[in-house]
Amino acid sequence: MPFTQRDGTRIYWKLEGQKDHPPLVLLNSIGTDMSLWEPTLALLRPHFRLLRIDMRGHGASDAPGGDYRLAQLADDVAAVMSDAGIARAAIAGVSLGGMVAMEIALAHPERVSALVLICTSARMDRAAWQSRIDTLRQDGTGAIATMAVSRFLTPRFADRHPEIAESLRQSITAQSDDGYAGCAAAIRDMALIERIVSIAVPVLVVTGNSDIATPLTGHGDVLLACIPRSHHIALESAHLPPIEAPGALAASMRRFLAPRPDHDAAADALFDAGLANRRRILGNAWVDKSLAARTPFNADFQAMITRIAWHEIWGRPGLEDRTRRLLVLAFTASLGRWEEFELHVRAGLSQGGFTQDELKELLMQAAIYAGVPVANTGFAKAGRIIAELEDGSGTDRPD
Structure with a gap:
């Protein structure tokens, strides 16, 4: 396991990806570790050499007692970059x-080529963070774990993925009290707001539309107003987009940090348009899961179907979404493409794209024109999905 020793403290890090790819350093939030980034790795690895770090007080890094300083955490990252052989990185x-990341850009500007600032701020409520530190010092991380996770994820995502919410809660509970409190002190005492106007590299500010910890208003908008070369994108997530919106986040980072040549700009525009249709029809959860599963082997295929099927076909003006949904069900049932059939049944019923009665009539027609066995299988599969949706056991899908 690679560790960097600094000031008597071991900082754990992991480097992966091809040496000829541009380096990208990934930093965790308070209360998480480098595993925060795991849902995005398959999407980022084809484009970047990735250096992940467990910040002081987190994960496998040491957690010395006392208050930490933002400059101290920034120096830790700079030291890790040196040990990893990375002179400059996004x-x-x-x-x-x-x-x-902002502190590194100010204290070590020669080490930074660009910043991606995700659900963060240059100023926080000192009294609120002092209160949290007092609780930590007295009662430990278990006393704040449930509250923290409620701010990390939207209620809808947490309800659909209770295992993720519980894993985050357990991770916080297991974290060093000293480590969490030390980093909380760094947040309480940070002095960034008057200095970030000096950040000279390109900056992407990412906000979550459901983030209550560092929303656009009062936090993201301040960064955009103060940092000269800053750009903004909003994602459908709460405070942890790498978990809740990994596909959208990774795509935004890639476009900002490693833009394609000009001749690919049109393809990117078609992909973005198709992705919007895909999200509208299938829902964000399924699309994010699908994007996160991309690999260098299948990424071009995924891009092709997003551009052609979801933009050029689903984006045509001749039919409304409801009619297209029902046509897809008729075709997939008739051809025995049951995985696609189930996907579109679940998406259509959960989003109000069609009614159960309309689905029933479609399968009755299929019995006549495609055969009774087709309708029999279709009714069985649709019935199971309806039951799952009604009792809540299938709300985290389609898959």
């Missing part, structure tokens, strides 16, 4: 990680 950080 740095992406979530929450506390974004604050540390």
Whole structure:
């Protein structure tokens, strides 16, 4: 396991990806570790050499007692970069990680080529963070774990993925009290707001539309107003887009940090238009899961179907979405493409794209024109999905 020793403290890090790819440093939020980024790795690895770091007080890194300083955390990252053989890199950080990224850009400008500041801020409520530190010092991380996770994820995502919410809660509970409190002190005492006007590299500010910890208003908009070369994108997530919107986040980072040549701009525009249709029809959860599963082997295929099927076909003006949904069900049932059939049944029923009665009539027609066995299988599969949706056991899908 690679560790960097600094000031008697071991900082754990992991480097992966091809040496000829541009380096990208990934920093975690308070209360998480480098595993925060795992849902995005398959999407980022084909384009970047990735350096992930467990910040002081988190994960496998040491957690010395006392208050930490933002400059101290920034120096830790600079030391890790040196040990990893990375002289200069883009740095992406979530929450506390974004604050540390800004501090690195100010204290070590020669080490930074660009910043991606995700659900973060240059100023926080000192009294609120002091209150949290007092609770930590007295009662430990278990006392704040449930509250923290409620701010990390939207209720809808947490309800659909209780295992993820519980894993985050357990991770916080297991974290060092000293480590969490030390980093909380760094947030409480940060002095960024008067200085970030000096950040000279390109900056992407990422906000979550459901983030209550560092929303656009009062936080993201301040960064955009103060940092000269800053750009903005909003994602459908709460405070942790790498978990809740990994596909959209990774795509935004790639476009900002490693833009394609000009001749690919049209393809990117078609992909974005198709992705919007895909999200509208299938829902964000399924699309994010699908994007996160991309690999270098299948990424071009995924891009092709997003451009052609979801933009050029689903984007045509001749038919409304409801009619297209029902046509897809008729075709997939008739051809025995049951995986696609189930996907569109679940998406259509959960989003109000058609009614159960309309689905029933479609399958009755299929019995006549495609055969009774087709309708029999269709009724069985649709009935199971309806039951799952009604009892809530299938709300985290389609898949």
